[in-house]
Amino acid sequence: MSADRISAQLAFLTEADRLKSIDRATTLCDASRRENSAEHSWHIALYALTMAEHASRPVNVGRVIQMLLLHDIVEIDAGDAPIHGSPDPDLQAAKEQAAADRIFGLLPADQRDAFRAIWEEFEAAETDDAIFAKSIDRVQPVIANLETGGGTWPEYNVTPEQLETRVGVKVKRGAPAIWEALKARIDRWFAENTG
Amino acid sequence: MSADRISAQLAFLTEADRLKSIDRATTLCDASRRENSAEHSWHIALYALTMAEHASRPVNVGRVIQMLLLHDIVEIDAGDAPIHGSPDPDLQAAKEQAAADRIFGLLPADQRDAFRAIWEEFEAAETDDAIFAKSIDRVQPVIANLETGGGTWPEYNVTPEQLETRVGVKVKRGAPAIWEALKARIDRWFAENTG
Ligand SMILES: [Ca+2]
Structure with missing residues (x-):
């Protein structure tokens, strides 16, 4: 029934609002504050x-954008794991799976399955669309760091070396x-600021 | 040349970061703070x-999403005009045209023209994609207001009556x-809170 579908969809979209309160390590390009995961997803x-x-x-840019709109929603429950921090990867993955169950589970079943599949595809980083999406997700924080004198x-x-291993390899792949x-x-930044 | 193209694209994307500092009238669904136009665009x-x-x-959801990702970027220069406020519409339109010239003008010429055309299509609200995009842009603040006891x-x-004229008519159209x-x-909200 249309009214039930709409109310399930709005429950998901209202829950998604909380992504605006999940802060990331990276700041805005003017260093005024930390960026949140919702505005990061738009960017x-x-x-x-x-x-x-x-x-x-070649990628299907529409699918890549869908992945990027959805990719961080699990952080509402699991939090953001900073790329240069050292979280326990198995624990983080388990938290994210539970978050995906709960949050995508608010949707009508067909959309729950479709959105979950897109998110899993992003996480697996095996298709051309996901490989490019992952590389873009790594590029934007580098720019924010460069714009703010090294940032985080x-x-x-x-x-x-760490930047090459954790970021460069993934950006180059996509x-x-x-x-x-x-x-x-x-x-240039490392030459001027370290060593 | 690829390096020049990339550097023009990154200049646009770095400028776009400022949309994260443009506040709207509407708050988050937990009323903790006002929403900014970048996270609104994601939502x-x-x-x-x-x-x-x-x-x-029927709409092309990929095109609708492109419109919504781009639709508020002019606010970096022109600011947000609250739907229930009373700005001078001609002055606001002139500011937004100048903003579009400057901000889309940072891109390589082909992308400047393509993004500008998508933004103009959204503003004109004549195609099926734009009509639906406009209606969705009006729905989300209503939810935020309902979630926060009337909000703004x-x-x-x-x-x-005002809600019907300024919001309902546009949502119903799309x-x-x-x-x-x-x-x-x-x-229900108006019955319980006014009169
Ligand atoms: Ca991310």
Whole structure:
């Protein structure tokens, strides 16, 4: 029935509102405050729309954007695991699975399954769309750090090697031309601020 | 050249970061603070993804989402004009055109023109995609107000008639079943809180 469907959909969308209160490690580009996961999700969807042409293999940008709109919703229950922090990966994964059960479970069954499948595809990072989506999710915080004099890098004692392993490898896999463009700016920052 | 393209795209995306600092009249669903236009844009893109089946005419949900990701970017220069406030509409429109010139102008020319065309299509509200996108943009603040005991309605002295004229007409045009579902909750609120 249409009224029941709408009320289940609105329950999901109202729950999703809480993503606006999940703070990330990264700040805004003007360093005024930490970024939240909802506005981050908007920003990387816009990144994907703007930069899809640089994907290492052709992608369906509409599907990539769907992934990016949905990818962080589990953080409402599981919290954000900073890329340069050291959470227990198994524990974090278990929390995220439970969060996906609960939050996507608010939707009508067909949409619960469809959104869950898109989220699982993103997490698995095996399809061309997911590989590009993952690379874009890694690019945006690098820009925020570069725009704010290193941002969270000093706080987490990030080394160039760590940035290459945790960020560069994933960006290069999905969008090598973008990593090449960032690398020059990153190398300059580390040359001027460390060593 | 690829490096020039990427650097123009990143200039646009870095400028877009400022949308996270544009506050709207509406608060989060827990009333903890006012919502900003970037997280609002994420939320209504998620609304569109979830509720496209209720569009009055068939829509291309990927295009609707592109519109919603881009629709508020002009507010970086022009600010948010609250739906229940009384700005000068000609002045606001002129500010938004100038903002579109400047901000989309940061992109490579082909993307500047494509993004501008999507934004103009949204503003004109004539195509099926734009009509649905506009209706979704009006639904989400109603939910935020209902979730927060009337939210901004008392502050702006909103009457049921005003809500019908400024919000209901537009929601019904693009998504009549959603307005029907909201109407019962809205009528209950006004019956209990006014008169
Ligand atoms: Ca993320």
